[in-house]
Amino acid sequence: MSSSDQSVTAPRPEQPQAQRRQTIAKSMAEAIAQEMAANPAVLVMGEDVGKLGGVFGTTGGLLDSFGPDRVRDTPISETGFIGAAVGMAAAGMRPVVELMFVDFFGVCMDAIYNLAAKQSYFSGGRVACPMVLMTSVGGGYGDAGQHSQCLYATFGHLPGMKVVIPSNAHDAKGLMIAAIRDDNPVIFMFHKALQGMGWLGTVPGSITHVPEKDYAIPIGKAAICRTGEDITLVGLGATVHQALAAARKLEAKGHSAEVIDLRTIAPLDRETIIASARRTGRLLVVDDDYLSYGVGAEIITSVCEAALGDLKCAPVRIAHPDIPIPFSPVLEHFVLPSAEKVEAAALAMLGDTN
C-alpha cells in the first residue's frame, strides 16, 4: 500500500479507484435500505427519521421506499422508543433506532446496558437482541457540552454490546450491514464532522468510493490505512483523518508513520495493534473522547501487557481533557485533538527536535 494521499480516499487495498463517491450519511441510508429490502424484519425508529430523513441524513429516502409502518417517527422519548426496540428485537424483529446525539444516552441507558446487552446472557442464549442503535458523536462546531461528546469508552466498557465507529463512507456501509445482520446489540457511532452535512463541515477523506452492492465489513477488525515503520498512530472516526494528515507531515520530515483505523472498539482488535506496535516500537493513540479510563488507556495497556520489551519509548495518548467540552470555539479547539498535536507528539517520541 502506498503512503500517498490515496490512502485517505481509498483506504483499503481491495478497494478500486473512486467511481461512486458518497458521504457517510448516504452510505448509512443505502445500507439500511438494502437490508430492509432483503429482510422484512428490519425496521427503523427515531426522532425525525421519517419525513426529514434524519437530522444527520442517516435515513434519507427510507420513508418513501418502505412506508410509515417500517420507518417510524417517534416522540422525543428515548426511554420509550429505545425500550420498545429491545422488546421488538426479543420478538424477532431487527430494529434500527437512532439516538440523535449520544449525549442523551442518560434517559435510555437502562434499556441499553441492562436490557439489550444482557438479554442473550440472562436467557441462556435463547433470546437474542438483534438491534442497532445508531448515534451521532463528536464536536468541533460549537455545539457545547451536551451535544459534542464522544463517549466511546462509556459504551466500550460495558459488556454485551458491540461498538463500531466508521471513519469513511465505504466502511460505514459495510459496518452498518454487518451490524443489522448481527444477533447482538450493536452501537453504531457516527462522527458529525464526517457525516457530509455541509453545516457541520466535512472532512474530505470521509467521502469515498462506495460499491452499490451490499457487503459486510467484519465487526472487530481494525484496518491499517497507511503502512509505516517508525511509529504507530491509532485513531478512530474523525481522529483517523488527523492521524493521516500528521503522517503526511511526518513523511515530509523523513519519518514513516503507520496509521490504524480501529473501526470497532468492542470487540477491540488487539492483535493488529500489538503487531504494529511491536514492529514500529512506538505507539501514539489519538482519541477525541475524555482522557481518563479511555480508549487510549485500554490500547496502551493491551500493548504494554503483550509487547513492553519491543517499545522504544513510553506510549502516548492524546485525548480530550477531563472537563466538559467548552462552548467557545477558541477553547473547544484548544482542547480537541488535531493533526498538529499528533505531529508534535510523534516528533517528540521520535526524538526529532528540529
Next chain:
Amino acid sequence: MTDITIPDGLWEDGAEAALSTWFYADGDHVAAGAVVAEIMVEKTSYEIQSPAGGTLHIAIAEEQMVAPGQCIGRIS
C-alpha cells in the same frame, strides 16, 4: 464542454446557498448522472448531477456562496 448549472427553483428565492461538497476532484472522470456536488441551503442539501460523462473541471470551490442558474463547473 458542458456546463454544470444549478437548476432554478430548487429552493425558495432569497435563501443563502453554499456549495458544501464536491464529491470528485478537479480532473476526475465522472459518469453522466453521477452526483458530483451538494448545495446546502440552511440545513437542507440539494444534489447536483453531472449532465454528461467526462472530465470534471471545478469552477466554484467548496464553501463558496452560489445562486440558481450559476455554472459551478464544466465537463469536457
